């Protein structure tokens with residue numbers, strides 16, 4: 648099991664610049680290194696209304712852009728609620744970037760009252776993300792927001 652409290656301290660130490668580009672790239676890299684069974688980890692950024700642009704990520708080339716009314720990432724952006732999906736094939740409008748992906752966790756990144764983007768994690772293991780994983784990753788996003796100037 649991942650020690651998310653330790654990971655939060657590691658992320659806090661790693662993010663030693665306020666630059667959003669550096670910090671988002673470092674966050675993806677740390678997640679892939681420390682969280683088991685991920686085949687993709689990355690940010691989608693809201694750079695224009697109702698559309699997510701692919702940002703820094705680790706993994707295979709991915710779908711771009713993603714409108715707010717499509718997929719798991721779109722749902723997270725639209726609702727500003729974390730989407731924790733045990734089986735992506737059960738989600739009718741799931742966007743399959745990599746057929747290996749079975750489970751997905753998407754956490755919105757809300758800065759003040761603005762949606763900045765989402766963090767998307769994919770796993771080849773069905774049911775990979777527990778409620779503890781969700782809480783741990785949400786806490787990491789709080790560290791990312793606190794350390795970054797947007």
Ligand code: SME
Nearest residue numbers: 709718719720741742744
């Ligand atoms: N599966 C996502 C698309 C992004 S990729 O997984 C990297 C979705 O349904 O929004």
